[in-house]
Amino acid sequence: MSNLLEVKGLTKQFGGVTAVSDVEFHVKPGEVVAVIGPNGAGKTTLFNMISCFISPTTGEVFYKGKNLTGKKISTLAQLGISRTFQNLQIFENMTVLENVMMGAHIKLKTNVLNAAFRLPRIKKDEKLAYEMALQVIKMVELEDLLYEKAGQLSFGQQKQLEFARALVYEPEFIMLDEPMAGLNDTETNKMASYIREFKKKGCSFLFVEHKMATVMELADRIVVIDFGKKIAEGTPEEIQKNKKVIAAYLGEEVV
Ligand SMILES: Nc1ncnc2c1ncn2[C@@H]1O[C@H](COP(=O)(O)OP(=O)(O)OP(=O)(O)O)[C@@H](O)[C@H]1O
Numbered sequence: 001m002s003n004l005l006e007v008k009g010l011t012k013q014f015g016g017v018t019a020v021s022d023v024e025f026h027v028k029p030g031e032v033v034a035v036i037g038p039n040g041a042g043k044t045t046l047f048n049m050i051s052c053f054i055s056p057t058t059g060e061v062f063y064k065g066k067n068l069t070g071k072k073i074s075t076l077a078q079l080g081i082s083r084t085f086q087n088l089q090i091f092e093n094m095t096v097l098e099n100v101m102m103g104a105h106i107k108l109k110t111n112v113l114n115a116a117f118r119l120p121r122i123k124k125d126e127k128l129a130y131e132m133a134l135q136v137i138k139m140v141e142l143e144d145l146l147y148e149k150a151g152q153l154s155f156g157q158q159k160q161l162e163f164a165r166a167l168v169y170e171p172e173f174i175m176l177d178e179p180m181a182g183l184n185d186t187e188t189n190k191m192a193s194y195i196r197e198f199k200k201k202g203c204s205f206l207f208v209e210h211k212m213a214t215v216m217e218l219a220d221r222i223v224v225i226d227f228g229k230k231i232a233e234g235t236p237e238e239i240q241k242n243k244k245v246i247a248a249y250l251g252e253e254v255v
Pocket residue numbers: 014017018019037038039040041042043044045046086
């Protein structure tokens with residue numbers, strides 16, 4: 001089967017610093033791929049290039065064979081790509097429901113033409129956004145907090161909320177930058193179970209994470225980045241045995 005995502009020779013220089021250097025990998029439909037590597041290795045920079053937040057110095061990104069390089073961020077939602085951020089990006093003064101409905105509207109806006117003949121459109125879109133939001137909020141177990149301000153939630157709940165907002169418009173490909181960072185073990189397991197649940201529905205994931213036990217359990221394949229370069233790629237079993245990876249990142253106690 002052809003690749004969903006293809007990353008070719010991606011390089012990013014910030015002034016004199018090469019944050020990402022000639023990175024290549026792919027994601028197949030239905031796969032969960034993890035990107036791991038030490039702090040400052042270039043993982044977020046790589047994510048920012050793939051999701052069109054920054055443009056690469058050189059290299060290209062293809063999604064379903066389409067060249068994404070240089071596209072606007074808004075194009076991604078239309079193509080069915082979604083992402084979350086290493087630093088939470090939720091609206092603290094809005095409710096849980098409003099935060100997730102914002103995500104739903106991204107999809108509905110792209111369907112304005114289709115909806116043009118279905119009047120009254122706005123009311124209908126609002127209802128649809130509510131229903132889409134409610135469904136995903138239930139999946140991440142926040143339905144008791146629908147009208148709570150996002151700023152009042154615990155950190156773990158805020159991460160669940162951001163995940164829900166990324167998933168609400170039914171993307172096919174989701175990029176998560178450290179979805180488990182700062183979560184306790186129970187919350188980490190919950191987040192892993194949400195990812196598995198969406199995988200079952202056919203979603204593909206690319207995620208950065210430092211929590212190795214979860215990475216090894218969730219990922220079909222792992223890409224390892226060190227000083228901006230890909231130093232290894234393989235199944236969790238292969239990566240755990242890889243000497244370069246152990247030396248650069250995993251250390252001995254984790255393996
Ligand atoms: N906008 C920028 N301008 C200059 N340098 C940057 C910029 N963004 C990132 N860098 C540098 O690029 C390198 C890679 O950073 P990046 O945030 O991609 O690492 P990371 O692998 O995500 O790290 P972490 O695990 O800590 O999140 C670092 O040296 C960082 O200082």
